[in-house]
Amino acid sequence: MNVHVAPPAKPALLDADALVRSARTVIATEAASIRALEPRIGPSFVEACRMILGCAGRVVVTGMGKSGHVGRKIAATLASTGTPAFFVHPGEASHGDLGMILPQDIVLALSNSGETDEVLFILPVLKRQGIPLIAITGNERSSLADQADVHLDASISAEACPLGLAPTASTTAALVMGDALAIALLEARGFTSEDFARSHPAGSLGRRLLLHIGDVMHTGEGIPVVAPDASLTAALMEMTRKHLGMTAVVDAERRLLGVFTDGDLRRALDDEDVDLRGATVAELMTRGPKTIGADKLAIEAAQMMEKHQIHALLVVDERQRVVGALNIHDLLRARVV
CATH class of the missing domain: 3.40.50.10490 (Glucose-6-phosphate isomerase like protein; domain 1)
Known part of the structure; x- marks a missing residue:
């Protein structure tokens, strides 16, 4: 049996002023x-x-x-x-x-x-x-x-x-x-806002107020480290393996001496007086780099990176020994920024 279906009615012209009123x-x-x-x-x-x-x-x-x-x-x-x-x-x-x-x-x-x-x-x-x-x-x-x-x-x-x-x-x-x-x-x-964050751990505020550096940093073999007498080649290989765009330069007790970054490499390449083949990483590194503690909030790392226009941080303990490392991509993955 054929059933006749009426076509849909055409909508009346909308009165914009009436809708707003x-x-x-x-x-x-x-x-x-x-x-x-x-x-x-x-x-x-x-x-x-x-x-x-x-x-x-x-x-x-x-x-x-x-x-x-x-x-x-x-x-x-x-x-x-x-x-x-x-x-x-x-x-x-x-x-x-x-x-x-x-x-x-x-x-x-x-x-x-x-x-x-x-x-x-x-x-x-x-x-x-x-x-x-x-x-x-x-x-x-x-x-x-x-x-x-x-x-x-x-x-x-x-x-x-x-x-x-x-x-x-x-x-x-x-x-x-x-x-x-x-x-x-x-x-x-x-x-408090901290109390609110505890009931919203998956939310933006929760991550900002609850996530600590220790939760997102690279540890152990994931930390890029070289000795001060390492060659430029060795430093670059360590940076490549660890994918953080930098490497810590540490002494025998793993105390931080400096950091060697992509920026240090570019500056060395632009300096005609630097012997890239014979230079050690200690000659090219940045001394007194910015660091952070593992107990700090991850959002503090993001704020520090933004303030100092850097993309990675080394994490040190109270004796200035390197215990971790992170970069901006770690914070992005954790949705802190």
Whole structure:
């Protein structure tokens, strides 16, 4: 049987000015909703922070629909800023996931109406366990607000949606209230950038604050080293084998005497007074080169290379013995730069 399929309708001509007006109206409406939150930050907010700071367990965030999406983000923000937290779907909670919530936890429930059935359904169980409840709603006279130990008012005057149907300004207000909680708790805990990095080890900040020279440097046979009486040929062969564009010049106890680099080679080639066949590497090396300790952060090596316009560093111990080497490519591979 042949089925007739109607061709797709041609899109109406877009009114650029109308699109811009619409977008600006949304932004203005949501910005006004955020500004309206500021005067509501007071005793209830402080009490919510005190409850969470005194919690021996975790903050369990819950919410349905768009409030659930916001709740997941709030839980993630809390967890990454020093407040252990996770999200539980209220519909799944009544089918077994309530077992994830322990008596020492706190529940943070989100619902714009404050009348979400799936959220209200689990409240009696939480109450019987003595689990404290913090609610973020847009209706301070709602059932959820009434049953909460602390209610945070995230009400709005209007949604940004012209139909008044799609959650827009209301979800923005709830999200901002959650962010306000997370950051206030972060500051109250004295949470630092180093603490943040420990929970984000794979991120850019984590690598910058956690990765040390000892984690990225070449060691052992990977370190280019020659004796001071080595010939230019021997030094070049060592540089070629180790692929770092330089070699350390060390004494019998491996103490650093200098460094011979590609730049030193170019300068020697330009100097007509240098006997390249008979010169030792000690005559051509750079004395007093820049060095770094293995316990320093890798980002410090990157900063040193940038400041002094060099591409490699030798790593020395407290007795100036060479224990490692690295170049800019090692930092690039480690995604420090």
